[in-house]
Amino acid sequence: xxxxxxxxxxxxxxxxxxxxxxxxxxxxxxxxxxxxxxxxxxxxxxxxxxxxxxxxxxxxxxxxxxxxxxxxxxxxxxxxxxxxxxxxxxxxxxxxxxxxxxxxxxxxxxxxxxxxxxxxxxxxxxxxxxxxxxxxxxxxxxxxxxxxxxxxxxxxxxxxxxxxxxxxxxxxxxxxxxxxxxxxxxxxxxxxxxxxxxxxxxxxxxxxxxxxxxxxxxxxxxxxxxxxxxxxxxxxxxxxxxxxxxxxxxxxxxxxxxxxxxxxxxxxxxxxxxxxxxxxxxxx
Amino acid sequence: xxxxxxxxxxxxxxxxxxxxxxxxxxxxxxxxxxxxxxxxxxxxxxxxxxxxxxxxxxxxxxxxxxxxxxxxxxxxxxxxxxxxxxxxxxxxxxxxxxxxxxxxxxxxxxxxxxxxxxxxxxxxxxxxxxxxxxxxxxxxxxxxxxxxxxxxxxxxxxxxxxxxxxxxxxxxxxxxxxxxxxxxxxxxxxxxxxxxxxxxxxxxxxxxxxxxxxxxxxxxxxxxxxxxxxxxxxxxxxxxx
Numbered sequence: 128x129x130x131x132x133x134x135x136x137x138x139x140x141x142x143x144x145x146x147x148x149x150x151x152x153x154x155x156x157x158x159x160x161x162x163x164x165x166x167x168x169x170x171x172x173x174x175x176x177x178x179x180x181x182x183x184x185x186x187x188x189x190x191x192x193x194x195x196x197x198x199x200x201x202x203x204x205x206x207x208x209x210x211x212x213x214x215x216x217x218x219x220x221x222x223x224x225x226x227x228x229x230x231x232x233x234x235x236x237x238x239x240x241x242x243x244x245x246x247x248x249x250x251x252x253x254x255x256x257x258x259x260x261x262x263x264x265x266x267x268x269x270x271x272x273x274x275x276x277x278x279x280x281x282x283x284x285x286x287x288x289x290x291x292x293x294x295x296x297x298x299x300x301x302x303x304x305x306x307x308x309x310x311x312x313x314x315x316x317x318x319x320x321x322x323x324x325x326x327x328x329x330x331x332x333x334x335x336x337x338x339x340x341x342x343x344x345x346x347x348x349x350x351x352x353x354x355x356x357x358x359x360x361x362x363x364x365x366x367x368x369x370x371x372x373x374x375x376x377x378x379x380x381x382x383x384x385x386x387x388x389x390x391x392x393x394x395x396x397x398x399x400x401x402x403x404x405x406x407x408x409x410x411x
Numbered sequence: 412x413x414x415x416x417x418x419x420x421x422x423x424x425x426x427x428x429x430x431x432x433x434x435x436x437x438x439x440x441x442x443x444x445x446x447x448x449x450x451x452x453x454x455x456x457x458x459x460x461x462x463x464x465x466x467x468x469x470x471x472x473x474x475x476x477x478x479x480x481x482x483x484x485x486x487x488x489x490x491x492x493x494x495x496x497x498x499x500x501x502x503x504x505x506x507x508x509x510x511x512x513x514x515x516x517x518x519x520x521x522x523x524x525x526x527x528x529x530x531x532x533x534x535x536x537x538x539x540x541x542x543x544x545x546x547x548x549x550x551x552x553x554x555x556x557x558x559x560x561x562x563x564x565x566x567x568x569x570x571x572x573x574x575x576x577x578x579x580x581x582x583x584x585x586x587x588x589x590x591x592x593x594x595x596x597x598x599x600x601x602x603x604x605x606x607x608x609x610x611x612x613x614x615x616x617x618x619x620x621x622x623x624x625x626x627x628x629x630x631x632x633x634x635x636x637x638x639x640x641x642x643x644x645x646x647x648x649x650x651x652x
Contacts, residue, residue, distance in 0.1 A: 137644050176486040180642045194486030196479040203480055204425035213421060216414035218487045260483055270486065 132184035162320030176270040190267025195274035199257035201245035208241040218264035231259035271302035288400035351397040352376035415496035450520040454550025457512040463587040465505035469565025472501040494641035545615035559626035560598040597626035
């Protein structure tokens with residue numbers, strides 16, 4: 128996907144929120160948008176997601192898109208699962224929609240709330256529904272606007288894992304989050320908004336807060352791994368250790384080799400990421 | 412597009428936003444049918460009342476979906492199609508009201524063939540209608556003009572083109588009344604043209620081709636403006652628009 132001289136303002140007499148943005152969002156990239164409040168991060172995300180058409184320039188080559196807004200008020204007159212079924216059809220999913228809706232509600236820890244009306248759900252639960260609708264179709268472009276806000280620990284981990292899965296699948300993920308350490312070490316690129324509407328791209332990992340550079344270790348928990356599979360993982364380059372317990376493999380892997388290991392393991396049937404964290408390094 | 416229409420129709424049904432327009436339209440038709448009227452005149456009245464009612468159904472649909480939910484749909488299907496689906500769902504609800512209203516008029520009006528009838532049974536009314544199918548066809552054509560004008564008024568006077576809730580509601584009402592009263596509007600012109608034939612109760616009240624074409628143009632212009640505004644200057648607030 129490519130943004131070509133994209134500019135956006137909300138009306139002719141309004142100031143430019145972003146202007147003259149020409150950037151590539153290549154497949155397999157995890158891209159973080161950075162900038163102070165009001166610098167136009169959400170607007171750029173909305174333009175990139177196709178929610179809003181740019182005022183100037185254009186967005187080309189956008190794959191099928193899932194978008195998670197920063198707040199998802201539960202004022203639609205549906206139960207959670209019925210909303211997801213509608214969204215599955217809007218995303219063009221056929222009969223697999225219901226199964227995927229149930230899978231994502233389960234993964235995000237919202238399965239028990241499937242039949243509850245959206246109005247009755249808490250803010251965090253509504254957020255999980257919003258995330259589920261974006262992930263239903265395994266979109267080629269996933270756009271997350273502070274999607275982690277209001278989620279419990281387990282769901283934050285599940286969303287981290289889902290974002291990394293999209294990237295491992297060759298998708299593009301664009302995100303904004305106030306947490307500096309969000310997906311640290313896995314970011315391919317940073318788009319920095321300077322507050323005047325200009326955006327510049329910087330390589331991932333080089334700047335920002337806690338970043339896992341060379342030598343750091345990630346702990347990845349994979350669900351659906353057989354003991355035999357665990358042995359295969361342990362032999363992969365960059366894997367420091369792998370233990371399998373009740374179908375869950377806990378893999379310690381060098382950060383720089385993690386992408387390749389995940390790419391190989393996630394191609395197996397039934398395997399998905401249940402959590403990713405950075406191993407506490409000495410002296411940190 | 413089918414999925415989007417199903418989604419919007421489900422919002423309309425599940426949110427119970429259809430109840431008020433249904434009651435309002437029923438009441439307006441009942442007022443019109445209070446005195447015994449010939450069928451052609453009754454159908455004209457039912458068509459005229461579609462303008463404000465469909466304008467308000469359109470308002471209901473344009474304000475039903477919270478901005479955040481619309482954004483999710485727009486990412487999946489495009490902002491233009493998302494907006495069109497909302498407008499189409501409202502128009503579809505209007506079509507159902509128009510059909511229901513026409514049925515009520517057929518059952519409640521005087522038989523077309525007799526100036527001074529004894530109380531006619533259902534079978535008599537239907538036989539009389541079958542003898543003059545043009546009356547019903549002309550009434551439905553007038554209803555189509557009013558339906559399109561009502562939808563255009565709703566699209567023009569509501570979000571995203573007019574966001575302020577109070578101003579939007581007043582504008583919807585005022586423009587709907589203007590569209591009925593003024594001969595400039597296709598609905599007004601159609602109703603004048605058909606009431607010109609009022610003296611002959613058995614004649615069909617055809618709205619005329621110009622009002623129908625003008626109403627279609629009006630609809631195209633207002634819907635284009637509404638979808639353009641929805642895609643370019645979309646509401647950024649997460650609450651209901």
